[in-house]
Amino acid sequence: MKKLLVGPVEIPNFVLEAMNYPSFSHRTPEYEKIQKKVENQLRKVFGTTQEIFVLTSSGTGAMEASIANCFSPGDHVLVPLVGNFSRQFAHMAKAYGLDVEEVVFDYGEAANPERVKKLIRPDTKGILLTHNESSTGIQNDLEAFGKITRNTDVLLIVDSISGAAGLPLFMDNWGIDVLLTASQKCLMSPPGLSFISLSDKAWRRVEESTLPKFYYDLKSYKKFNEVHQTPATPGIYTLLAVSAALDFIEDEGYEEVWERTASNAEKLRTGLVEMGFQLFVKDLESASDTLTTVYIQGRSKQVQQKLVEKGFLVAGGLTPYAEDTLRIGTMGYVFMQDIDELLEAMKEVKDELDL
Numbered sequence: 475m476k477k478l479l480v481g482p483v484e485i486p487n488f489v490l491e492a493m494n495y496p497s498f499s500h501r502t503p504e505y506e507k508i509q510k511k512v513e514n515q516l517r518k519v520f521g522t523t524q525e526i527f528v529l530t531s532s533g534t535g536a537m538e539a540s541i542a543n544c545f546s547p548g549d550h551v552l553v554p555l556v557g558n559f560s561r562q563f564a565h566m567a568k569a570y571g572l573d574v575e576e577v578v579f580d581y582g583e584a585a586n587p588e589r590v591k592k593l594i595r596p597d598t599k600g601i602l603l604t605h606n607e608s609s610t611g612i613q614n615d616l617e618a619f620g621k622i623t624r625n626t627d628v629l630l631i632v633d634s635i636s637g638a639a640g641l642p643l644f645m646d647n648w649g650i651d652v653l654l655t656a657s658q659k660c661l662m663s664p665p666g667l668s669f670i671s672l673s674d675k676a677w678r679r680v681e682e683s684t685l686p687k688f689y690y691d692l693k694s695y696k697k698f699n700e701v702h703q704t705p706a707t708p709g710i711y712t713l714l715a716v717s718a719a720l721d722f723i724e725d726e727g728y729e730e731v732w733e734r735t736a737s738n739a740e741k742l743r744t745g746l747v748e749m750g751f752q753l754f755v756k757d758l759e760s761a762s763d764t765l766t767t768v769y770i771q772g773r774s775k776q777v778q779q780k781l782v783e784k785g786f787l788v789a790g791g792l793t794p795y796a797e798d799t800l801r802i803g804t805m806g807y808v809f810m811q812d813i814d815e816l817l818e819a820m821k822e823v824k825d826e827l828d829l
C-alpha cells in the first residue's frame with residue numbers, strides 16, 4: 475500500500491531501522507551528540523541561525539509553547555482563519571486568555587496579508603499564522619507577512635507543522651519570530667516530537683510574558699540546550715528517527731527536497747485538472763505543495779475506498795468538507811513515480827465511478 479497521507483505520513487524503512495537501537499540515557503554524551511546534529515540540520519530546514527528546541531509533544535504542544543512563552547493575559551493577537559488548524563490556534567490563544575481577533579477567509583483561500591495588516595492596532599502583540607493549512611491545502615505567503623511585522627512590536631508566530639522540510643523556509647530572512655514544526659509530517663518520522671525556534675525579538679517578549687508555564691518553559695529549554703539536552707526525558711526514539719530522516723534530506727539536499735515536493739505537487743495538480751477533477755484551492759498561486767485537496771462533491775469517501783482497492787491510501791476531508799474532499803499528501807518519502815501511479819489509479823476510479 476502506497477501511503478500519500480498528510481500526517482502521520484509513511485515512515486521509510488531506513489527511518490524505522492534507526493529506532494532499532496539499544497536503550498540509552500538522555501544525560502549522556504551519546505544523546506547530546508544526536509540532539510546537537512538534529513539542531514544543526516533543523517536550522518537549515520528552518521533557515522535560521524537561532525537555537526532549535528526539542529519538545530516531546532505533538533505539534534500542538536509547540537503551538538502551545540509559542541503562546542505560553544510569548545504573551546501575557548489580555549494581549550491582542552490576530553489569527554487569520556484559513557481552516558481547521560488555524561482555528562485551533564485561535565482556540566488555544568483564547569484558552570490562554572488572549573484577546574483574539576479572528577480574520578476569516580473562505581475555505582480554500584489563503585490569508586490576504588493586506589487585509590490582516592489593516593487590523594493591526596497599536597497594542598497588537600502578535601499574528602498567529604498557519605504556514606500550510608492541512609485541512610484545505612493552501613499555503614500562506616510568509617514572506618509577505620514578515621514584511622508587515624518586521625520593525626514593529628508584532629510577533630509573527632508560524633505553525634509550519636505540515637510545511638517545514640517540505641516547503642522553502644527562511645525564518646531569519648523573512649522575519650519570522652517563532653517557527654515550529656513536528657516529527658510526523660515532512661520529517662517522515664513517528665509522532666512525538668516537535669521543534670521550535672525563536673528570534674531575538676521573540677526572546678525579548680519571553681522576558682515580559684506572565685502566562686503560567688512549566689513543561690513548556692522555553693527559558694528552561696534554553697539552559698539545557700547549552701549541553702544539547704532537554705529539561706525532562708525527551709522522546710529519544712523519535713529523535714533517532716528524525717535524525718535518520720534529516721540525514722536522508724541532507725544527502726538529497728534541503729533545496730532539492732523542496733524542489734521535489736513542488737514538482738510532485740505540480741504534476742499531481744496538473745494531472746488531476748486534465749482529468750476533469752476540481753481542486754479545492756481557490757487560487758493556484760496559493761496551492762500547497764505538501765498536500766493537494768481535491769473537491770468531489772458528496773463522493774470523496776467512495777473515491778478514497780476505490781483508491782484503497784488500487785493500493786493507495788490518501789487522507790479524507792475534514793469537517794465541514796469530510797464528504798466532499800480528499801487530501802493527497804506529497805510530504806516526506808514521495809517521488810514522481812508515486813504521483814504517476816496515483817494519477818493512473820485516479821483515472822480508473824473516475825471511469826469506474828462515472829465521475
Ligand SMILES: *Cc1c(COP(=O)(O)O)cnc(C)c1O
Binds near residue numbers: 481559607635636
Ligand atoms: C498536523 C497539524 C497540526 C496538529 O499537529 P499535531 O502534531 O497533531 O499536534 C497543526 N497544524 C497543522 C498545520 C498541521 O498540519
